Amino acid sequence: MLTAYTSDEIRTAERVLIERLPEGTLMGRAATGLAIACARALPRVYGSRVVLLAGGGDNGGDTLYAGALLARRGARVHAVLAGSRAHEGGLAALRRAGGRILDLRGAPEPGPAVTDLVGAADLLLDGLVGIGGTGALREPYATLAGLASGAPGVVVAVDVPSGVDASTGEVAGDAVRVHLTVTFGAAKTGLLIDPGASHVGTLHTVDIGIGPHLPEPGVAALGAADVTGLLPRPGAKSDKYRRGVVGVVAGSDRFTGAAVLAVGGAVRAGAGLVRFASAAEPVRQVRARWPEAVTKIVTPEEGVRETGRVQAWVVGPGMGTGDEAFALARSVLDSDVPVLVDADGLTLCARDRSLLRRAAPTLITPHAGELGRLLGVSVAEVEARRLRHARRAADELGVTVLLKGSTTLVAQAGMPVRVNTTGTPWLATGGTGDVLAGIAGAYLAAGLSCYDAASCAAYMHGLAARVAAGGPEGGEAPIAALDVALGLPEAIRRLTAPARG
Ligand SMILES: NC(=O)C1=CN([C@@H]2O[C@H](COP(=O)(O)OP(=O)(O)OC[C@H]3O[C@@H](n4cnc5c(N)ncnc54)[C@H](O)[C@@H]3O)[C@@H](O)[C@H]2O)[C@@H](O)CC1
Ligand SMILES: [K+]
Structure with a gap:
């Protein structure tokens, strides 16, 4: 470290x-x-x-x-x-x-x-x-x-x-x-x-x-050995429930890509099971791309109460910011398990910060603009003073904060702020944040604290992007968000392989 x-x-x-x-x-x-x-x-x-x-x-x-x-x-x-x-x-x-x-x-x-x-x-x-x-x-x-x-x-x-x-x-x-x-x-x-x-x-x-x-x-800043020690790994007695069931609420009839990417991050990070709850169109897309996920079409009125037991929720990517999305997000945040709030979910919380007042742990994963909205300051102000604003958000909102950017920060009251050093400029492309949310959700469901889940997810997300961008003969190429999810198994393999020689 x-x-x-x-x-x-x-x-x-x-x-x-x-x-x-x-x-x-x-x-x-x-x-x-x-x-x-x-x-x-x-x-x-x-x-x-x-x-x-x-x-x-x-x-x-x-x-x-x-x-x-x-x-x-x-x-x-x-x-x-x-x-x-x-x-x-x-x-x-x-x-x-x-x-x-x-x-x-x-x-x-x-x-x-x-x-x-x-x-x-x-x-x-x-x-x-x-x-x-x-x-x-x-x-x-x-x-x-x-x-x-x-x-x-x-x-x-x-x-x-x-x-x-x-x-x-x-x-x-x-x-x-x-x-x-x-x-x-x-x-x-x-x-x-x-x-x-x-x-x-x-x-x-x-x-x-x-x-x-x-x-x-x-x-x-966590190093490879720290992350290897923290990453959840299945044991002889593991089954899908013990490895962690993560629920994902993402996407809407207008935006379906975020749902596919968030579920992909969770599946590839090693979730025991992914339960996906959303509107009809994103459910159709997720079923087509990730047959491993258990899906359910939900309405804002019923929320996620009948979705089945999960150990953690991810809520927000591409879900929209209207009243129906608000009702659905509220039903997730009403649960008694850890919740990760991302993207549109954060816009909804900026509208009513009381959504984040809950007994169970909460992890938020904003970029500078979303954090600015939550704190009532400009994006430029957050970018200029990232450490101060990440700490302030953790203190004021009583949550763990993963502030995205070229150096991602994880802040939680009373703990050292963790900086991620594995990021790469190739990650600056649409949809990579949705994958990150899925990875962190899988780690939360596996039992990691919000602080460790966020730090390990940022680390593996960066490493997976490097794996995806890099070729076997050297050199690097542009990547798409899905490549990051697909790069995760190789990144985990490289991290956990015993040192050679
Ligand atoms: N204290 C120690 O025992 C050691 C100190 N070391 C060195 O000492 C450094 C600290 O030395 P100092 O305390 O003398 O401070 P610095 O040398 O870092 O800076 C002080 C000088 O910079 C000027 N200054 C400050 N802000 C300025 C600005 N915005 N524009 C223009 N000028 C500005 C000040 O007027 C002052 O002359 C360390 O960074 C390190 O390089 C090392 O030798 C290791 C041991
Ligand atoms: K200097």
């Missing part, structure tokens, strides 16, 4: 060590790890052109010390000093190692000399600001961030891409986009959460010894 921390949590843990260790020890460890990672990112160090963008704080200090180490191995190192001051020890070390200095202090803007340096660099280090950064980058940092993002060489962020809020992933103005982020001590929360996460590239953590002093994490 990858765990992540806010800037304050990192600083508190560092303080314990700073008091015990000789001055400069932590910065020395950070700079050494950084220089090693940079050397690995270059075909060879000797003769390489390295440019350091150094801010006035300790982030600039790490960068200058690492630059000195690379200069000692024969790199041609130029430092651009961008802050109103420069880290004295780091600057002296770089000078001693033969590094060259371009001092921007007092200059209104970077100028052509910097543009030329950046354009010719094999390796560019972004050491403008780290965990001490607050708000939008000011000049000349903002212009330098733009230059760095477009640099032709390898761009490496020191601790955090400058302009990304290390604690939240929020990006208030310009921020550097890098190929590699070398972070110190532990991952910062903002490196895992969009929009910040999209600036990070590959994430590499340098151990500087603060691990034992870190608190419980506020954010975590």
Whole structure:
């Protein structure tokens, strides 16, 4: 499991060590790890052109010390000093190692000399600001961030891409986009959460010894072993009821695709049985595509009361947002089993949030627009502050929240927010959310908590999409939502196969 921390949590843990260790020890460890990672990112160090963008704080200090180490191995190192001051020890070390200095202090803007340096660099280090950064980058940092993002060489962020809020992933103005982020001590929360996460590239953590002093994490990402341990698997005594019966209420006479996809997600994720309840046309479509499902045509008046026993419900995809859909959704939410609410179901709940007040656990799976409607804020506001809004929704609505997006978040009051790292841009296509709802529903019915069901479903959904998009000879191709459902068995096989060799 990858765990992540806010800037304050990192600083508190560092303080314990700073008091015990000789001055400069932590910065020395950070700079050494950084220089090693940079050397690995270059075909060879000797003769390489390295440019350091150094801010006035300790982030600039790490960068200058690492630059000195690379200069000692024969790199041609130029430092651009961008802050109103420069880290004295780091600057002296770089000078001693033969590094060259371009001092921007007092200059209104970077100028052509910097543009030329950046354009010719094999390796560019972004050491403008780290965990001490607050708000939008000011000049000349903002212009330098733009230059760095477009640099032709390898761009490496020191601790955090400058302009990304290390604690939240929020990006208030310009921020550097890098190929590699070398972070110190532990991952910062903002490196895992969009929009910040999209600036990070590959994430590499340098151990500087603060691990034992870190608190419980506020954010975590499950790894393959965690998910393998959580995924429901049939045992010798399993039958379809013990493996979990999931009920799906989805589709309408106008929209049938969502029903087929949600049922497909549940079937392929390994539900013992899928009971499908809806209007006549989606029932016909589901029967044709998934003969495994037990189907029932229901009316809004009778609801799902006579549908047969299920261990969890999925309600919402493609069901419409009118009064009849409202009545049907209410009958599902009146039940005493876990319910997953998705898509149109969320629009109905935004109309009357009391629908979500229930004794049994509830999982909601909104995208930013649906969460915005539930909370009464704009989609842009949710996208800009995803962590805050996912947590707020979990607290205010008393439910588990799976917030979809390029990095999916799972929030539940009192628990670390889980970030999913398996997603792929190929998933950004219509209907994949319906498949996700089906997968999570199957896991809920198998007995996983809303928190684990949502986290595992997001993980497997991403993995299945990668399986579907990838070919045996490498390369990737566009996928349709149904491909994700069909990719699930292979994804589960790959995840649970014993390691070879
Ligand atoms: N504290 C420690 O023991 C360690 C700190 N380390 C490094 O130290 C960094 C933190 O150093 P600092 O606390 O000095 O802070 P930073 O160097 O991250 O940033 C502080 C500087 O940035 C400026 N600044 C802040 N926001 C800005 C903005 N929006 N636009 C322009 N300038 C802005 C401030 O005026 C200040 O000069 C870490 O990210 C890491 O790189 C590492 O050496 C590991 C050990
Ligand atoms: K930085």
